[in-house]
Amino acid sequence: MAEYNRVSECVGLITLRNPPVNALSVSQGIVHTMQRALSDPNVKSVVICGQNGIFCGGADIKEFGSNMTGPTLIQMIHAIESANKPVVAAIEGSALGGGLELALGCHYRIAHSKSRLGLPEVSLGLLPAAGGSQRLPRLIGVPAALNLITTGRHVTAAEALQLGIVDQVTDHNTVDAAVKFALSVAGRSLDPRRISTHPCPQQPDLDALFEEVMQKVRQSARGAIAPIACVQAVRAAATLPYAQGIERERELMATLFTSGQARALQYCFFAERAVGRWRMPSGARWDTSKPRPVQKAAVIGLGTMGRGITVALAQTGLSVIAVETQEKQLMEAKQAISGMLERGAKRRGVAPALDRVIYSQNIQAVADVDLVIEAVFEDIALKTKVFQQLSAACKPGTLLCTNTSALDVDQLASETPNPELVVGMHFFAPAHVMKLLEVVYGPRSSPQAVATAMQLGKKMGKASVAVGNCRGFVGNRMLKPYIEEAFFLLEEGATPELVDQALEEFGFPMGVFRMSDLSGLDVGWRVRKGDGLVEPGTASGRSARIRQGRRYSPLGDLLCEEGRFGQKTGRGWYQYDKPGSRVARSDPWLHSFLGAYRAQHGLVARRIDHQEVLERCLYALINEGFHILDDGIAAGPEDIDVIYVSGYGWPRHCGGPMFYANMVGLAKVLERLEHYQQLHPEVPHLQPSSLLRRLVASGSPPIHKWEEAIKKLHSQL
Numbered sequence: 165m166a167e168y169n170r171v172s173e174c175v176g177l178i179t180l181r182n183p184p185v186n187a188l189s190v191s192q193g194i195v196h197t198m199q200r201a202l203s204d205p206n207v208k209s210v211v212i213c214g215q216n217g218i219f220c221g222g223a224d225i226k227e228f229g230s231n232m233t234g235p236t237l238i239q240m241i242h243a244i245e246s247a248n249k250p251v252v253a254a255i256e257g258s259a260l261g262g263g264l265e266l267a268l269g270c271h272y273r274i275a276h277s278k279s280r281l282g283l284p285e286v287s288l289g290l291l292p293a294a295g296g297s298q299r300l301p302r303l304i305g306v307p308a309a310l311n312l313i314t315t316g317r318h319v320t321a322a323e324a325l326q327l328g329i330v331d332q333v334t335d336h337n338t339v340d341a342a343v344k345f346a347l348s349v350a351g352r353s354l355d356p357r358r359i360s361t362h363p364c365p366q367q368p369d370l371d372a373l374f375e376e377v378m379q380k381v382r383q384s385a386r387g388a389i390a391p392i393a394c395v396q397a398v399r400a401a402a403t404l405p406y407a408q409g410i411e412r413e414r415e416l417m418a419t420l421f422t423s424g425q426a427r428a429l430q431y432c433f434f435a436e437r438a439v440g441r442w443r444m445p446s447g448a449r450w451d452t453s454k455p456r457p458v459q460k461a462a463v464i465g466l467g468t469m470g471r472g473i474t475v476a477l478a479q480t481g482l483s484v485i486a487v488e489t490q491e492k493q494l495m496e497a498k499q500a501i502s503g504m505l506e507r508g509a510k511r512r513g514v515a516p517a518l519d520r521v522i523y524s525q526n527i528q529a530v531a532d533v534d535l536v537i538e539a540v541f542e543d544i545a546l547k548t549k550v551f552q553q554l555s556a557a558c559k560p561g562t563l564l565c566t567n568t569s570a571l572d573v574d575q576l577a578s579e580t581p582n583p584e585l586v587v588g589m590h591f592f593a594p595a596h597v598m599k600l601l602e603v604v605y606g607p608r609s610s611p612q613a614v615a616t617a618m619q620l621g622k623k624m625g626k627a628s629v630a631v632g633n634c635r636g637f638v639g640n641r642m643l644k645p646y647i648e649e650a651f652f653l654l655e656e657g658a659t660p661e662l663v664d665q666a667l668e669e670f671g672f673p674m675g676v677f678r679m680s681d682l683s684g685l686d687v688g689w690r691v692r693k694g695d696g697l698v699e700p701g702t703a704s705g706r707s708a709r710i711r712q713g714r715r716y717s718p719l720g721d722l723l724c725e726e727g728r729f730g731q732k733t734g735r736g737w738y739q740y741d742k743p744g745s746r747v748a749r750s751d752p753w754l755h756s757f758l759g760a761y762r763a764q765h766g767l768v769a770r771r772i773d774h775q776e777v778l779e780r781c782l783y784a785l786i787n788e789g790f791h792i793l794d795d796g797i798a799a800g801p802e803d804i805d806v807i808y809v810s811g812y813g814w815p816r817h818c819g820g821p822m823f824y825a826n827m828v829g830l831a832k833v834l835e836r837l838e839h840y841q842q843l844h845p846e847v848p849h850l851q852p853s854s855l856l857r858r859l860v861a862s863g864s865p866p867i868h869k870w871e872e873a874i875k876k877l878h879s880q881l
């Protein structure tokens with residue numbers, strides 16, 4: 165776990181060994197090796213490094229749920245800082261969380277130029293509770309420490325040097341540089357190097373600073389408790405002696421450590437990694453399916469989505485052929501894409517990848533690409549034509565991907581001579597910014613096609629999730645009952661403001677109505693028209709609100725008939741100063757419209773509270789998630805949760821819809837769905853899924869056991 169060697173005759177070298185990231189385990193034995201180094205009379209100084217080019221990824225997150233016994237990290241770091249021989253941290257790869265805290269306990273820090281450092285505990289629902297919240301502000305000052313600790317961001321070695329976190333940066337062998345450095349400081353007084361013994365650097369107007377930061381953090385935290393505790397811990401560092409500060413750090417950590425939010429955030433950390441280990445119902449899996457290399461790609465159709473996808477591909481280092489058949493649109497797209505590439509490059513401090521994109525009006529230009537992403541208008545006839553053209557134009561083996569969000573991937577595949585080469589790559593707008601990618605496979609998609617799309621998604625920095633083909637795939641399929649419940653709540657007496665407030669207090673960045681105004685009400689209207697649901701708005705009464713045998717709310721259609729498409733028209737569920745403006749204001753017209761609508765349909769408005777909004781919208785969405793699991797469209801709850809957290813604004817500290825259901829209790833979700841279903845029998849999405857019932861009947865296993873339970877339950881059917 166921690167290996168000890170003597171090098172250059174008088175330097176004790178401690179190497180952390182705990183693959184893959186040298187996470188600090190309670191059983192690691194660093195204390196023991198440290199004692200060995202300190203008691204060795206031949207050793208004049210000590211270097212701590214990590215094996216395989218990574219210093220340390222922090223405390224072992226997997227141990228958090230278990231019974232942790234052994235010397236605490238804090239005691240170990242204290243022992244290092246108190247040592248009477250200089251201890252130098254040789255930082256390569258990452259020094260994160262407890263890893264950086266360990267380095268802060270050392271007397272000196274030497275970092276490789278490519279290493280990254282940070283205290284990301286906040287993103288796991290925790291705070292740097294191995295003295296990090298007390299040492300970092302003492303070392304680099306309160307404002308910089310607050311920034312790092314409350315955001316959890318990683319800094320480069322160059323920034324760490326500038327901030328004063330490290331003493332030296334090297335491009336060469338870090339351990340060699342640290343050993344040399346350790347020899348040069350042997351025998352020097354260590355008092356100035358013990359960070360905990362110093363006060364924080366003076367800071368004028370401390371109270372005002374903390375007030376300002378606390379306000380900012382509360383706003384952006386959207387209900388998360390860890391960022392607030394982080395501010396409180398740093399405040400303790402700035403105002404209390406170290407011993408008392410550490411006590412405060414411990415108290416705050418004790419509250420966070422056992423919180424549901426910490427469990428949810430740590431679940432998200434592992435879920436994001438688990439979705440990379442995808443598998444298909446056919447038995448094909450990530451570890452047995454070899455992706456094809458993709459160096460050259462093409463994007464067909466340069467509307468909003470196509471432009472974003474082109475930028476994302478070019479920024480990943482691929483050569484891209486961007487095709488748009490109309491000359492004017494092609495020129496406009498070229499200008500927009502170049503602008504996005506230039507702005508992105510400026511932000512990242514690199515040269516813009518303008519010459520990676522070749523523009524063409526001719527689909528034949530795709531002849532030698534490895535992969536094509538089609539992003540033309542959502543029209544099955546048009547997409548079919550494009551797929552047929554692509555099949556004829558591309559070299560054999562080219563992967564054909566569609567960015568459709570609503571059409572049938574299998575149907576498109578069946579239009580090509582090689583359906584095994586077809587998958588969906590469902591990006592979210594703006595495609596070069598949004599983290600989520602749904603990789604949609606059909607029954608005939610080859611494992612290699614899925615592996616290639618998944619690998620490309622990963623390269624693009626996306627949270628890529630492999631899902632089966634169905635209407636709306638996973639994300640949009642679950643969104644439908646959520647939006648419908650919100651409409652029904654308006655009919656029954658709620659307002660858009662009330663519904664949005666409940667959802668935003670829950671942690672969504674935007675409630676359903678503000679979101680719908682942003683994305684455009686006409687999008688859903690077009691889909692509903694296509695489904696034959698939209699009728700002229702003159703009929704009244706209950707029967708006018710039953711369509712295709714189930715409850716239907718025409719409210720969204722009626723707003724569209726008024727030309728209220730949301731932000732782009734300056735009117736939607738809210739009003740805006742002008743078309744395109746983003747600040748939503750309550751609209752008296754909407755409220756009287758709702759009153760008139762209810763009167764026309766004989767609906768009596770009743771008082772609706774936040775709890776009902778949350779239960780009806782969220783449980784309807786969760787219920788659809790159980791259907792999706794039962795249908796095998798998502799392989800496990802993690803897939804659904806990653807989709808919702810990374811693409812739909814579900815608050816990360818609630819873990820995603822399926823984790824949330826697990827936290828609330830499956831029996832409670834079932835009971836509330838049954839309750840609402842009795843009240844609204846004409847709403848099928850409130851009918852509890854059979855999987856949810858079966859899981860409750862089998863004793864509500866915890867989420868990590870669902871897969872096993874689902875398999876067992878399926879085999880019993």
Ligand SMILES: CCCCCCCCCCCCC/C=C/C(=O)SCCNC(=O)CCNC(=O)[C@H](O)C(C)(C)COP(=O)(O)OP(=O)(O)OC[C@H]1O[C@@H](n2cnc3c(N)ncnc32)[C@H](O)[C@@H]1OP(=O)(O)O
Nearest residue numbers: 187221222223224225226260261262284293294418421437
């Ligand atoms: C009841 C009262 C109690 C009171 C208080 C008790 C206190 C006790 C606790 C004291 C703790 C003190 C405070 C310290 C806290 C921490 O240190 S929390 C951890 C902070 N560190 C992080 O958040 C870093 C997380 N890791 C990463 O960001 C990345 O993994 C990486 C290090 C940058 C490497 O990235 P990459 O190369 O892309 O690899 P990955 O795929 O991400 O990871 C590879 C595998 O390693 C696993 N892993 C990574 N980090 C950890 C970790 N810290 N612990 C355990 N496992 C880790 C990751 O899951 C991958 O695993 P596989 O998916 O199985 O391959």
